[in-house]
Amino acid sequence: MLHIACDVHTHTIASRHAYSTIEENVRAAAEQRIELVGSTDHFSRMVATPVDGAYDLRDYQHFINCDCWPRTWCGLRVLHGCEADIVDLDGNLFGHDQKLVEAIDGTPYKTPRTLADRVLSSCDYAIASVHASEFANGATPAQVSRMYVRALDNPRVLALGHIVRSGLEFDLDEVLLAARERGKLIEINESTLRDTPRAAAGCERLARRCAELGVMVSTGTDAHVSAAVGAFSRTRELLESVSFPQALVATADADVFLDVMRRAVG
């Protein structure tokens, strides 16, 4: 039986359209015998409204105080990450163009930073995903491939999230090989597998190609409620059906994942 012991894509109430607290997610993961859970709330325009085009760090402050979480909680390892939106064809992440002038208590920053830098530097890792894809309307597959490769070049990005869900066309091999070259991960997303038969077929193609090219994958439920945390039945079924090599599952256990993460995002 294939070992999957980490759920590295989960959401809490901080994502606003998710319904459980971090503690509820951790407890649910422990019940599923998960060894490591990564909490990856949306770092995205989804969760806040800009004022005069500017986003405020106060709307994202839940990302910057996670050091107060126990690193081991209910017996499992807990990481704090984020799921950052890819926002343009250059593969930039949400907040890259938002200059911060003050801290959450109003103290002016001596050295200006961007919102993306402030949030990503306080995360263990980021998953880069496309949600609102209108910026890519009319883009060629080559441009979309380049976008994903550029996102992988971001030093804080560990994995590309649900790449079959956006509906964008791109050169799969080019993106997978770029991930392999950088020691980064391609996500097999449990929620996408449960989405539509078409989405599930896309996941199967993705898993087969990762196996053929020797690309490591991560597993994430993309749970938006604690009941879904650590529940990998479709992911397990898919990976076993394509005889996916255990050695390419970066989420096989906590030590494997931590090792891959430290090498890839430093």
Ligand SMILES: [Zn+2]
């Ligand atoms: Zn979401």
Ligand SMILES: [Zn+2]
């Ligand atoms: Zn997600």
